Amino acid sequence: MDIQEKDDCNVALKLFRFEEKHEEDATSDAPSLTVSVPEILDPQYGMYVWPCAVVLAQYVWMHRDHVHGKTVLELGAGVSLPGIVAAKCGANLVLSDSAELPHCLDNCRRTCEANELCSVPVVGITWGRIAPELLLLPPLDFILGSDVFYEPKDFEDILVTVSFLLRRNPEAQFWTAYQERSSDWSIEALLHKWNLTCTDVPLENFHADKQHLASSALPGTHTIQMMIVCLKDTTSR
Ligand SMILES: C[S@@+](CC[C@H](N)C(=O)[O-])C[C@H]1O[C@@H](n2cnc3c(N)ncnc32)[C@H](O)[C@@H]1O
Numbered sequence: 001m002d003i004q005e006k007d008d009c010n011v012a013l014k015l016f017r018f019e020e021k022h023e024e025d026a027t028s029d030a031p032s033l034t035v036s037v038p039e040i041l042d043p044q045y046g047m048y049v050w051p052c053a054v055v056l057a058q059y060v061w062m063h064r065d066h067v068h069g070k071t072v073l074e075l076g077a078g079v080s081l082p083g084i085v086a087a088k089c090g091a092n093l094v095l096s097d098s099a100e101l102p103h104c105l106d107n108c109r110r111t112c113e114a115n116e117l118c119s120v121p122v123v124g125i126t127w128g129r130i131a132p133e134l135l136l137l138p139p140l141d142f143i144l145g146s147d148v149f150y151e152p153k154d155f156e157d158i159l160v161t162v163s164f165l166l167r168r169n170p171e172a173q174f175w176t177a178y179q180e181r182s183s184d185w186s187i188e189a190l191l192h193k194w195n196l197t198c199t200d201v202p203l204e205n206f207h208a209d210k211q212h213l214a215s216s217a218l219p220g221t222h223t224i225q226m227m228i229v230c231l232k233d234t235t236s237r
Contacts, residue, residue, distance in 0.1 A: 010041040013114065014049065016081060016214040018061040033061060033088055036114040037079050040107065047107060049081050051222045052147035055208045056082040056177035059226055060144070062206040064089035070141035075125060075161065076148040078104055080111045082175075083144055087117050094137060099124025128157025130164060140169045145176040155187050163194035166231045174229040179222050195233065201226040 014037045020030035035057070039048035060067060060082050068090035074083035077095045087093035095112070097104035108122045123133045127148075143165055148158050162174045191198055203209040203226060213219045 011038045011110075012041060013038050014216075016049075016054065016057065016216055018058065018085065018214050033085065035081060035084050035088060036111075037081055037084075038107075038110045038114050039079060047078070047103075049079055049216075049218060050147040050179075051218045051220060052177040052179055052224050053078075053081040054213050054216050054218045055203065055224045055226060056144060056146040056175065057085040058208045058213055059175060059177070059201070059206050060085045060089065061214075067091040067142060071138055072142045072144060073137060073140050073165070074144040074146075075127070075158070076145060077108050078146075080108050082146050083108075083120075084111055084115050084117065086142070086144065087120060088115065091142075092138075093117070093120045095120055095122045096125035096133075097122075099126045099129075099131065099133065125161065127154055128160045134161070134164065137165070140165060140172045142172060143174040145174060147179060148176065149178040149185075149187065150181065152185055155185075156190050156193075159187065159190050159194045159196060162229060163196055163231075166196070166229075170231055175226075176229065177224055177226045179224050191229070191232075195231060196229050197232040198227045198229045201228060 016035045016037065018033045020032065037049055067086045070091050072083065072086045072091040073094045073096060074080060075096055077083055077097050080095050083093050083095050095108040097108055105122055105124060112118055112120045125133055143162060149155055166172055166174065211217065211220050
């Protein structure tokens with residue numbers, strides 16, 4: 001991860017470079033992608049890239065053929081690394097963060113500008129709230145969420161939003177990377193309650209089982225997991 005520039009507004013531009021397979025195996029003509037993320041040097045959530053974002057962005061990069069031409073929504077996007085990777089790989093992207101956190105919505109827009117994706121819509125979607133912004137979304141193929149399961153009090157609200165979107169888009173999938181911060185935390189009962197099912201994806205399946213990823217040391221030694229959430233049964237579709 002390069003820190004390219006730092007200006008007077010406490011903005012640092014970080015570069016993340018995604019390569020084909022292992023970085024050390026990449027040949028000069030292998031596909032690669034560089035994404036710039038302006039981070040605000042401020043300790044608030046949503047102002048900088050969280051370790052999970054690099055892992056989820058790597059998953060998107062390794063599944064770029066799946067997202068090409070598809071519509072992808074990122075929830076709680078903050079500085080939006082996974083969503084921007086999806087857009088750079090040909091997805092029609094919609095970015096979102098809490099409607100009550102306009103500075104986080106500004107961060108989404110700032111990352112779009114840094115990557116020449118100014119036409120990407122940025123909408124305020126607050127988890128657990130069925131607001132007009134949610135109802136006005138286009139049909140979705142994939143929903144992304146990086147490090148959204150960090151406050152247990154929000155877990156049900158997130159799954160309410162995901163469940164609502166998956167019922168409207170029954171073939172869609174929710175791709176999420178989360179950090180294991182406590183062995184006491186579980187979303188299993190909530191998944192059941194909201195008629196959702198999840199599949200764990202081992203990090204080695206998409207070459208993310210490394211402490212350095214996308215030219216970044218961000219994954220580090222964090223215990224990050226990747227899972228795919230879908231509607232549980234077709235009878236509710
Ligand atoms: C831990 S940060 C992760 C940011 C980003 N996804 C990443 O991984 O770099 C959590 C994000 O969720 C957003 N958020 C927090 N509460 C929210 C809510 N109730 N509804 C929607 N987004 C929320 C925050 O603004 C922040 O961007």
